Amino acid sequence: MARAYLSTTDHSGIIRSIPLFSGLTAEEQDSFLKSGNLYFYNRKDIIFQQGDTIRSLYIIAEGIVQEFSRTYGGREITQNLHREGDIICKTEVFLQDDLHQTGAVAVSDAHVFELPVHAFKNNLMKHNCVATSFLSSLAEHSFMKQQEIEQKMTMTTTEILASYLRQVCKTHGLSARGFTLPFKKTLIASRLGMELETLSRALPKLKQHGITVKGSQVVFHDAALS
Amino acid sequence: MARAYLSTTDHSGIIRSIPLFSGLTAEEQDSFLKSGNLYFYNRKDIIFQQGDTIRSLYIIAEGIVQEFSRTYGGREITQNLHREGDIICKTEVFLQDDLHQTGAVAVSDAHVFELPVHAFKNNLMKHNCVATSFLSSLAEHSFMKQQEIEQKMTMTTTEILASYLRQVCKTHGLSARGFTLPFKKTLIASRLGMELETLSRALPKLKQHGITVKGSQVVFHDAALS
DNA sequence: CGGAAATTTGAGCAATTTCAACATGGGTGG
DNA sequence: CCACCCATGTTGAAATTGCTCAAATTTCCG
Numbered sequence A, B: 001m002a003r004a005y006l007s008t009t010d011h012s013g014i015i016r017s018i019p020l021f022s023g024l025t026a027e028e029q030d031s032f033l034k035s036g037n038l039y040f041y042n043r044k045d046i047i048f049q050q051g052d053t054i055r056s057l058y059i060i061a062e063g064i065v066q067e068f069s070r071t072y073g074g075r076e077i078t079q080n081l082h083r084e085g086d087i088i089c090k091t092e093v094f095l096q097d098d099l100h101q102t103g104a105v106a107v108s109d110a111h112v113f114e115l116p117v118h119a120f121k122n123n124l125m126k127h128n129c130v131a132t133s134f135l136s137s138l139a140e141h142s143f144m145k146q147q148e149i150e151q152k153m154t155m156t157t158t159e160i161l162a163s164y165l166r167q168v169c170k171t172h173g174l175s176a177r178g179f180t181l182p183f184k185k186t187l188i189a190s191r192l193g194m195e196l197e198t199l200s201r202a203l204p205k206l207k208q209h210g211i212t213v214k215g216s217q218v219v220f221h222d223a224a225l226s
Numbered sequence C: 001c002g003g004a005a006a007t008t009t010g011a012g013c014a015a016t017t018t019c020a021a022c023a024t025g026g027g028t029g030g
Numbered sequence D: 001c002c003a004c005c006c007a008t009g010t011t012g013a014a015a016t017t018g019c020t021c022a023a024a025t026t027t028c029c030g
Helices: A012-016 A026-035 A117-126 A128-154 A157-171 A185-191 A196-209 B012-016 B026-035 B117-126 B128-154 B157-171 B185-191 B196-209
Strands: A003-005 A037-041 A046-048 A056-062 A065-070 A076-082 A103-106 A110-116 A211-214 A217-220 B003-005 B037-041 B046-048 B056-062 B065-070 B076-082 B103-106 B110-116 B211-214 B217-220
Touching: A012 A026, A012 A056, A026 A110, A026 A117, A056 A117, A076 A185, A076 B128, A110 A117, A117 A128, A128 A157, A128 B076, A128 B128, A157 A185, A157 A196, A157 A211, A157 A217, A185 A196, A196 A211, B012 B026, B012 B056, B026 B110, B026 B117, B056 B117, B076 B185, B110 B117, B117 B128, B128 B157, B157 B185, B157 B196, B157 B211, B157 B217, B185 B196, B196 B211
Parallel strands: none
Antiparallel strands: A003 A037, A037 A110, A046 A103, A056 A110, A065 A076, A065 A103, A211 A217, B003 B037, B037 B110, B046 B103, B056 B110, B065 B076, B065 B103, B211 B217
């Protein structure tokens, strides 16, 4: 676990801009910030493993982090791909078990702000606005998972992929006129719960949905948006 | 929406025994109880519909309630089958939208305690113990949904069914030596996201997993438990 | 005892996975 | 700067699995 403490780089701006803490005054935000530390992970570094004791919440300040679980069959399932501003481990912190249900690994070099669980919980109780927006955040996560279930049940892989690409474009703030895939296709396939081959075969079919993918270049043809 | 107000029957015991409110004193529990009302629904009565404005949380005091959503394709997806003690609409209450994302219908005659949203939220903020156990409850729900996703990705329908039957046996407090299915097979199939025919064909295969189903009678052969 | 609803069974179909071979591409050492 | 190599991605063909449509049974209730 080759992580390094980062004292120099200042990512407080990113932490401050997180919706969860947006209702706080600057001083209150500092209280959060002082409770934790910022670490640097190299590509492929493990941030935590399934089964580890949960010590902190992980707030991504920079980079991409893959969260995954391994099933009994040894199969690896990508639960989420997290980016700047995402908070990992929000849910697990409130489960009975204080063990990580998932593992997390840096997909790219990453800066991660690690906030001890107790510090988080204390402050959560102290500030109603944080508690409320945390609840919303949990609820939204839950809702999105449910939507994914429904998608998988009612849509073809091509449709799911199209939907995902549009979502990526939006949440990553990319141009619909053309952008480069932010992840490797293998990762995307894993995230969508399909095989790489299936994704590969779905790519050409995306044209029927107004999307062209050549290599890692994506273009939406109905780019009414910027 | 043929629901009837129920003044006579006293279900306060059921409400009181809900984990969410277990940390409260009897007086505090009463405060919750007085904020809402108990209603009776006949089999097939609609409790709320997808798109309705959310007014209350729904706590099942008796009976079975199906929660479902309808997708664009008009397909109906059962998200959950709720029973005595379950709280419906926990999550939606904290979404941006104040509209029901799902519909709910009484599968059997049911008694439902309806707790207005504002009353719930107020009391939630007031009592830390309720807030905490509510968070746990949300987290657990989220975790279980994730597990279902993983199941669907890694297990065959037969395995999923076996897993579900064991879960039902446990959560409904039934005897592993033999019990009657608490729901119609159509409902179970819908709950598990499979076709009735698929479920039907999976039943014989359950023997490989130590389960025999004849009609609506279920027996676990490895009944080490009571 | 009827008749409707629920379940089972059959046969063919469609989609995805699997296994295997092949192509591409980016980066490194010579 | 180029050849080579490993990782990544694509393509083909066969095998699985669950779905769909249809028909036969069984169960449930009045």
